[in-house]
Amino acid sequence: MIPGVRLVILGRQGSGKGTQCVRLSRHFVVPHISTGDMLRAAVREGTPLGKSAKAVTDAGGLVNDEIMIGLVRERLSAEDAHERGFILDGFPRTVTQALALDEIGGDRGVELAIDLEVPREVVLSRLLARRVCRDCGANYQATGRDPRPWICDNCGGDVVQRDDDTTEAINNRLDLYETQTQPLIEYYGRSSRMVAVGGTGTPDEVFDRLTRAVETTR
Numbered sequence: 001m002i003p004g005v006r007l008v009i010l011g012r013q014g015s016g017k018g019t020q021c022v023r024l025s026r027h028f029v030v031p032h033i034s035t036g037d038m039l040r041a042a043v044r045e046g047t048p049l050g051k052s053a054k055a056v057t058d059a060g061g062l063v064n065d066e067i068m069i070g071l072v073r074e075r076l077s078a079e080d081a082h083e084r085g086f087i088l089d090g091f092p093r094t095v096t097q098a099l100a101l102d103e104i105g106g107d108r109g110v111e112l113a114i115d116l117e118v119p120r121e122v123v124l125s126r127l128l129a130r131r132v133c134r135d136c137g138a139n140y141q142a143t144g145r146d147p148r149p150w151i152c153d154n155c156g157g158d159v160v161q162r163d164d165d166t167t168e169a170i171n172n173r174l175d176l177y178e179t180q181t182q183p184l185i186e187y188y189g190r191s192s193r194m195v196a197v198g199g200t201g202t203p204d205e206v207f208d209r210l211t212r213a214v215e216t217t218r
């Protein structure tokens, strides 16, 4: 068997994908590949991709498939992903992306897709309260009694609200999830690579469910 894991984490925006992928990546010692993080880095650096993606991501839309597939193709060809595997967070998001990913992966492609299930009303309140460190990306939940300025415990960076965490952009993202991304549950189900994991409860409880789901399918 090829060592490492090759996972896709599906789930609504705000289901805790990013939070859990960071932990899974440490646990299984494989790279965490977040297309959202890649796009935010491009925006920060002011690259041509960042300039063209900014308006789309801020409005909660989807960046076009061809661009996203190109980005992921390049990232997966790096030695770490090729040798150890990957945990994909936020990709694929459309059936076109999933088909391309299977073509890119070949016999080292996705072995398991996990749907992190959290109801829409729960993710809505998590996202409105989310704050992120501008520098290291650490996630926090605002309580309404937070220090200003809010300084990251990990790295001392500024903790802010994401530009796409407005009510309007969140609703757009959630609508697109239902029409574009939910069909992937059926896509991976057809090849028996799909498992659902409950995403409510504490982050530790969710992490235990996720690692168990991966280990029992190996």
Ligand code: AP5
Pocket: 011, 012, 013, 014, 015, 016, 017, 018, 019, 020, 035, 036, 037, 039, 056, 057, 058, 060, 061, 062, 063, 064, 068, 089, 090, 091, 092, 093, 097, 126, 127, 129, 130, 131, 139, 140, 141, 164, 173, 199, 200, 201, 202, 203, 206
């Ligand atoms: P992306 O960065 O992927 O954003 P997203 O899909 O909207 O997902 P989120 O990051 O909002 O949610 P998450 O599930 O990671 O939740 P988190 O762990 O932060 O993409 C951004 C944009 O880029 C997209 O909208 C699109 O425009 C573009 N894009 C990216 N990939 C693309 C692609 N493939 N194709 C086209 N366009 C693409 O958790 C949320 C909050 O909840 C946090 O505050 C966290 O602390 C808290 N939390 C986590 N777990 C728990 C728990 N168990 N209990 C309570 N609170 C919790």
Ligand code: MG
Pocket: 017, 018, 019, 036
């Ligand atoms: Mg995320």
